[in-house]
Amino acid sequence: MAETEAVALEQLPVDERLYRIRHSTAHVMAEAVLRIFPEAKVAIGPPIENGFYYDFDLPRNLTPEDLEQIEEHMRDIVAGDHQFIREVQSREAAAGLFADQPYKLELIRELPDDQEISTYTQNSFTDLCRGPHVDSTRRIHPKAFKLLSVAGAYWRGDEKRPMLQRIYGTAWENPKELRAHLEHLKQVEKRDHRRLGKELDLFSTHEEAGSGLIYWHPKGSRVRIAIEDYWRAVHREGGYEMLFTPHVGKAWLWQTSGHLDFYKENMYAPMVLDNAEYFAKPMNCPFHIMIYKTQMRSYRDLPLRWGELGTVYRYERSGVLHGLLRVRGFTQDDAHIFCTPAQIGDEIKEVLRFSLKVWDDFGFKQIKAYLATRPPKSVGDEDRWLTAQASLQRAIEDQGLDYELDEGGGAFYGPKIDIKIKDALGREWQMTTIQFDFNLPDRFDMSFIDSDGKEKRPYMVHRALLGSLERFFGVLIEHYGGAFPLWLAPVQALVIPVASAFDGYAREVAELLFRAGLRAEADLSDDRMNAKIRNAQAAKIPYMVIVGENEAQARSVSLRTRTGERSAGIAVDDFVRQMRDKVDSRAEI
């Protein structure tokens, strides 16, 4: 039985409309590709966020010019006003239809017996597809889609299966939305932390010195120090103690922790000293446990909240390295909480409140939590899991946080809350993780003496707020597009004399700001004032302090902010005080 999609597109919610349009555009693209390569084998072509892709097995590799040609054919097909016709097929009929399409046959073979098999046909192309689609190709606006890139992709993501060619495209309801999306992509590129890192002289990586390893330049280090100072201050208030632990540990440690059994592929190869193997640490937890075990712990000592800015090394495959966001060496803002079963509810509540405050202070206002529960293969008593999961869930609900349940998504050693933040461009980043661990306390045989005099196992929670300083810095750069809020800016104020006759006063003003703890300097180069302002603007420096004859006379300053606001005749002392207040209150500018 053949039928067209009868639903009126207009009556569907926008997500559903876009889903159908993108899905249908993928089919049109497949038809276009088959026109050019009749012998092509088609794989799968789903709609994705903002667009679609389709995987093909082709006789030769695609070039960017091919994409243009494919687009031409697509526009031609779309113009034909071809209906999308759905047909339910018997298993045999479907197998017959796709006799020369091995990927489709494999999909058909793997469909459950009771599943209805359907095909969709538009014009000359029939695809195995569950739908749904738009009713006709005329629903696809010829100027509202664009093919973006070609990429290799393994059939079913499996490295052992053939590598297919994937064409990515974006599709929208109308050309205006497409333009807006392309503009968004441009914005994303402009804010790319790798680009800004170079432009603003924040950090670098060096292939000849090892990829995936970050070098923090003076300007980047200033931001990092501002982040770390803040981080230490809030942790002090939050009742945390700070630890420093070694960067390497002997095999015994990683054997005991289980890392050598389960995490070895991600660890740097061992170095041998005195016939013993030492491994660079991929995690800080075993070291913190070593400190825990240096004494007998009483329930009166708990909870213990121990934090460390711990630098860890993990092997990542070369192809996945990416700027600051995916690296091989990074500093985690790690902490471990050891507590009694009775304390766990309050501790989790507190750690969650604490992380939300930190995100708020850094200017990230859109937060979403993901609660991951026990997976089928896992360790630990059932009641511990239940207690832990309940405390996580209660904490989320207490904070009134938007959250999703990820059933069975926890680690084998415990449930967790992951927090994702949305940046200024609406992209989600997974940063914070709050994770129970029922494994390490057992493996290291940790204990505390409870009020009843009995030895008991403490609860252990891992927690990283920012995740890693490198990755967080990358996200921060992109979130602010390099225009850091005043309290984080590498240069908070730049003093600019209108002519070199006022260099002395400029230096004096900069010195006053510097002594008040501000990151301030004077631009005494022999550029003209206008050029200095331009440079400062390009460096996204929040405050440009202009001084000349009038200011030197009156011991005042004139200002220009990077947002273009101007003011004049402010007494120097007042200005220093105002700057100090703004920095202390973490004002954006």
Next chain:
RNA sequence: GCCAGGAUAGCUCAGUGGUAGAGCAGCUCACUCGUAAUGAGCAGGUCGAGAGUUCGAAUCUCUCUUCUGGCUCCA
């Protein structure tokens, strides 16, 4: 790791077989200027590394390194 595309001056990039280019940055000199680029001059490259083809290679071929975009959002 795999697929594709890159790698040319500090940065951004042009240069498709015949003696390496531009803009910015740097340096020197002049200019002393009131809120987004003063002018002139100078210097700067084993064209990612190695091998090959050729009278001749940044350019063609091969190998390697490395960067970028991807590599189950499942018909």
